[in-house]
Amino acid sequence: MSGALTRRRAMTRVLLGCGVAAGPVFVAAFLLEGARRIDYRPLRHPVSSLALGPGGWTQTANFATAGALYLGFAAGLRRTPCTIGPSTAGPLLIGAAAIGLLGAGAFTTDPVSGYPPSTPDTCAAAMA
Numbered sequence: 001m002s003g004a005l006t007r008r009r010a011m012t013r014v015l016l017g018c019g020v021a022a023g024p025v026f027v028a029a030f031l032l033e034g035a036r037r038i039d040y041r042p043l044r045h046p047v048s049s050l051a052l053g054p055g056g057w058t059q060t061a062n063f064a065t066a067g068a069l070y071l072g073f074a075a076g077l078r079r080t081p082c083t084i085g086p087s088t089a090g091p092l093l094i095g096a097a098a099i100g101l102l103g104a105g106a107f108t109t110d111p112v113s114g115y116p117p118s119t120p121d122t123c124a125a126a127m128a
Contacts, residue, residue: 018069019070022066025062033050033058036055049113063104068098070101074095075095077091
């Protein structure tokens with residue numbers, strides 16, 4: 001086996017490993033950040049709300065990291081030989097989700113449901 005083929009297989013394994021790590025890293029990061037925020041309620045506020053306020057850079061970095069890991073995973077899937085036939089749908093869909101996560105990191109959400117604490121609770125205002 002040639003050295004180039006060995007390096008290609010090693011790189012493919014690394015890229016596939018990115019997909020294994022992406023989900024747990026993303027979930028662990030937002031759970032830790034959510035637990036650190038006193039006024040954040042995970043059943044009421046979306047995860048993207050953690051990008052607001054002081055320390056919001058942590059969730060922004062979390063979105064960017066997860067997006068990059070999933071993008072690497074999509075590239076690894078594309079490099080993997082398929083035994084049934086060539087399929088690009090899986091890697092393309094995972095790549096699209098990765099770009100969505102990168103976009104979530106690039107564009108901060110609006111305040112919602114009273115988070116951060118200085119914003120009005122829109123759910124309560126709508127019911128009044």
